[in-house]
Amino acid sequence: MGTSGWRWSAPATSTKGWRSPPSPRAVARTSYGHATHGGFLEDHWQSWPERFDGIVLFDLIEHLQEPDRFMEQVASCLRPGGVVGIKTPNLLCPEADLFGPWYHSLKREHLQFFSMDSLTMCAASAGLEPVALGSLSHLLSGFVGREQCDAWEREGLGADLACWYRRPVA
Numbered sequence: 001m002g003t004s005g006w007r008w009s010a011p012a013t014s015t016k017g018w019r020s021p022p023s024p025r026a027v028a029r030t031s032y033g034h035a036t037h038g039g040f041l042e043d044h045w046q047s048w049p050e051r052f053d054g055i056v057l058f059d060l061i062e063h064l065q066e067p068d069r070f071m072e073q074v075a076s077c078l079r080p081g082g083v084v085g086i087k088t089p090n091l092l093c094p095e096a097d098l099f100g101p102w103y104h105s106l107k108r109e110h111l112q113f114f115s116m117d118s119l120t121m122c123a124a125s126a127g128l129e130p131v132a133l134g135s136l137s138h139l140l141s142g143f144v145g146r147e148q149c150d151a152w153e154r155e156g157l158g159a160d161l162a163c164w165y166r167r168p169v170a
Helices: 024-032 041-047 067-077 095-103 114-124 148-155
Strands: 052-058 078-090 131-135 160-166
Touching: 041 067, 052 067, 067 078, 067 114, 078 114, 078 148, 114 131, 131 148
Parallel strands: 052 078
Antiparallel strands: 078 160, 131 160
């Protein structure tokens, strides 16, 4: 259970008088009619060749032991021309330099750290080509101003990477 009280894989339950919110999968199914799948991509990717036009990976890839292998699985699930969007912390940002070992993204659960170049190499190893590469910077805006943060973003030095990659059309 995360700090928000959401259960990400179990149905809603009552515990000691507190009712946890319904799982996002249950909400997607009952409120919007979307089919969802539990488990891991590892459990499904071979039965999903060229199934999706788009896949979004927010704050995920840094938690994986084998991101190159995972990206190959993601790429195989994309239709030709399909895109994957990835948001992940950027190791090459001023915040990392400023805070050093106390930088918020240097968490024990983060197994991988990326720069824009290393994320793009990971995507390329899966046969994906860059569409739009960017970074977002917000952590220091109150200290250095929005103008400086905008400059860091333009240079690919924002605290988070936000990148889109495409499976080529044959």
